[in-house]
Amino acid sequence: MMILKKSMKFVIAFICMGLFFYSGHTVAQDADIVVAKDGSGDFTSIQAAINAVPANSSARTVIFIKAGLYNTEKLLIPSDRKNVTLLGESRTETIISYHIYDCNQGDGKCPVNDASLWSAEIIRTSATLTIKGDGFKAENLTVQNTAGPVGQAQALTIQSDKVVFVNCDLKGYQDTIYFWNVGKRAYFNGCLIVGRTDYIYGGGVAFFEACEIRSWGGGWITAPSTAESQKYGFVFYKCNVTYADNSPRDGDDGNKIALGRPWHNYPKVTWLYCDMTSMINPVGWPTIWNMDYAASSDKLELYEYKNTGGGADMSSRANWAGIRALTDAEAPLYERAVVLAGSDNWNPAPAATIRKHGAGSSIQTVDLGSAIEGFYYSWTNATSVTVSGLPSGINTSINNTAQTVTFSGAPTQAGVFSYTVSTIGGLTTASLSGQITVNNTGVTYYQLKNRSTGLLLDGMGRTGNGDACGQYANTTHVNAHWELVDVGSGYYQFVNRGTGMILDGMGSTTNGAVCSQWANTTHRNSHWSLQQYDGDYYRVQNRSTGMFLDGYGQSANGADCRLYANTGHINAQWVLVPVNSTSNARMDNANRLASPEKMNKTSLLVYPNPFDDKLAIKTGEVGKPLRIEVYDMQGKLVKSIDNPEISGQFASIDITEYGKQFLLKVVTDIGSFTRTIVKK
Known part of the structure; x- marks a missing residue:
């Protein structure tokens, strides 16, 4: 006897989630038995896998069927094989197929030679798959009878209770699905059902939800034979009723299709919330067939409710006593949970x-x-x-x-x-x-907020060399975050966090020129100095041209950021706000750009500023000064003092020979610190 490989994951999913059927795709290791034509599973035969299921088991047995065309056997789920699931690897590539049909030769099944291969129980109908075991489920596969327009040729014969099909294609021509037994319940969700003649028929209770009912022309969708004592027959709920061209039978194409024809007993068929093709015969039920009481008996219940599409108009339906629209009060009685409840309140709700x-x-x-x-x-x-x-x-x-x-x-x-x-x-x-x-990689990013408008310098997500930089209000997007990379001599590159593009002046010296971005550049056009101008506000000056970054007074999101020469206007003043720090503090007067992650922890003080002839530098907590560098406003190094003499915490330098404004850089053993110095 085969030892089933029940996956605990699968068992727990059923127990904890309370699923009525297994929904969603799966893989072989989630199943108990695997069938594969190429020999990579436990069986190459589906019937052999079914026979290996323990008899009368209350536990569900899942048979996973790998993709392939399985067309050499006529299948039976015996009555003692309960709670069996056939789970396909692919809805359209896992195909269970056979070709037996009813005929007047031999024992009434053709082709005779193929029919003779099967025992009486299996060959009782022509169905490719006959289901006698309760609790059967199928998902994600195709079952078909390929006999064509030759007579009765079922894909399915259902003789058991609580049968479920999910995400399946069920294909035939005549009598595709036969509901053999009165009162036995079946549920179909998201399935395609194809046929032409009476292809959904019998006396069972079946609920079709969100299915496509696809017909070739000239035939009848249903042939119900509901028992008088049975409350429900076939219910079609939110289905698409469609029309198929290229019928395998000459003369079908172009002809209308009927909702059904009564077979015997007291047929019950209800259509709710369905979309109906205009190729439906307006009469709906154009023939009484062999039932002389079909038109006069109100025990037939052929109802419709809130359907749409060209075939939904009931104004020309047959004038039968049992054909009518449901009332609003009656419609709730045709929900899934009510129709399929039976005596045990079965509701095969599709689990999310x-x-x-x-x-x-x-x-x-x-x-x-x-x-x-x-x-x-x-x-x-x-x-x-x-x-x-x-x-x-x-x-x-x-x-x-x-x-x-x-x-x-x-x-x-x-x-x-x-x-x-x-x-x-x-x-x-x-x-x-x-x-x-x-x-947290330790990189500190900054937002540059314009003093005049409050807009933030923004890369706008642009990645083309020469693309304009923009401005944006109140954004927290990474496009408005900039890393300051020290390139030496008091200059920095502004690297955009969102794109990696670098702020670039493009060598332009025209007032109002657009400030742009460039990838992986080391050019001086992408070097900028930060000059403290008024309190927390700074001017950002290009190394190559001396132009200043300018918001240009624009307040619209996406407006270009520009350049302007020799301006002290508030449009050219920016405050730097760190965005990766736990502090909300702005950049302090130390302006220690080389190590911004240490911002506000140390201070570099310069006296006086504006200066006279001498400048005193208080190092404070910035570490031991190793070198003092002086740069003009174009970034040219004009003086360098190695190992400056320190008295107390002060270093003193004579700056008489320098211009009205210059950059002071102090290199210490813990970092470098830059200040803009202005003459009195």
Whole structure:
């Protein structure tokens, strides 16, 4: 006897989630038995796998069927094989197929030679798959009878109770699905059912939800034979009723299709919230067939309610006693939970599911400001999802039509973030969790806020060399974050956090010229000095041209940032706000750009400023001075003093020979510090 390889993950999913059927894609290791044509599973035969299921088991047995065309056997789920699931690897590539049909030869089944291969129990109908065991489920596969327009040729014969088909293609021509037994219940969700003649027929109770009912022309969709004592027959709920061209039978194309024809007993068929093709015969039920009481008996219940599409108009329906629209009060009696309840309150509600896809892991570790590796989740049987717990900078895009939520972006917040994706709007709720760990790399980023307008210098996400820099109000986006990279001689590059592009003056000397960006440049056009001008406000001057960064008084989001010469206007004044620090402090008077992560912890004081002939530099906590450098406003080094003499905490230098304004850089054993000095 075969030992079943029950995955604990699968068992726990059923027990904890209370699923009525397994929903969503799966892989072989989630199943008890694997069938594969290439020999890579436990069996190459589906019937052999079915026979290996323990008899009369109350536990569900999942048979995973790998992709392939399985067309050499006529299948039977025996009555003692209960709670069996056939789970396909692919809806359109896992195909169970056979070709027997009813005929007048031999024992009434053709082709005779093929029919003779099967025992009486299996050949009782022509069905490719006969289901006698209760609790059967099928998902993500195709079952078909390929006999064509030759007579009765079922894909399915259902003789058992509580049968479920999800995300399946069920194909035939005549009598595609036969509901053999009165009172036995079946549920179909998201399935395609194809046929032409009486292709959904019999006396059982069947609920079709969100299915496509696809007909070739000239035939009848249903042939019900509901018992008089049975409250429900066939219910079609939110289905699409469509028309198929290129019928395998000549003469079908172009002809209308009927909702059905009564077979016997007291047929009951209800259509609710369906979209109906205009190729439906306006009469709906154009023939009484062999039932002389079909038109006069009010025991037939052939109802419709709030359907749409060209075939939904009931004004020309047959004048039968049992054909009418449901009332608003009656419609709730045709919901799934009511129709299929029976005596045990069975409700095969489609459980919400979530699955992760894509290269990126749901558990990632990235550096602050670095993009995560993208990934997405898909869901079923819910209207949408919510996402909680993500760090700022990580974006989600929810597509309710495709039922996906995509994750992307670069975190702007350090820490460990556990996030959860949860479905909403379904009968059940599903959720999955993940974790994004964001390392703080120690880089401090700044926002440059214009004094005149309050707009922030923004790279605008542009990545083309020469692309303009813009401005944006009240944004926390990484496009408005800049790293200050010390390039020496009192100059810095402003590197955009969002794109890596570098602020560049482009060598322009025209007032009002647009300030741009350039990738991976070391040119002097991308070097800038910061000159403290008024309190916390600084001017930003280009090394190559001497032009100043200027907001130009523009207040519109996306407005270009520009350049202007020799200006002291507030449009050219900026305050630097660190965005990676736990402090909200602005850049202090020390202006220690070489090590901004230590901002506000030390101070460099220069007396007097504005100066006379001598300048006293108080080093304070900035460390031991190793060198003092003096630069003119074009960045040219004019004096360098190695190992300056220190008296107490002061170093003194004579600056009589220097111009009215210059840059002072003090290099110490813990960093370098720059100040702009102005003559009195």
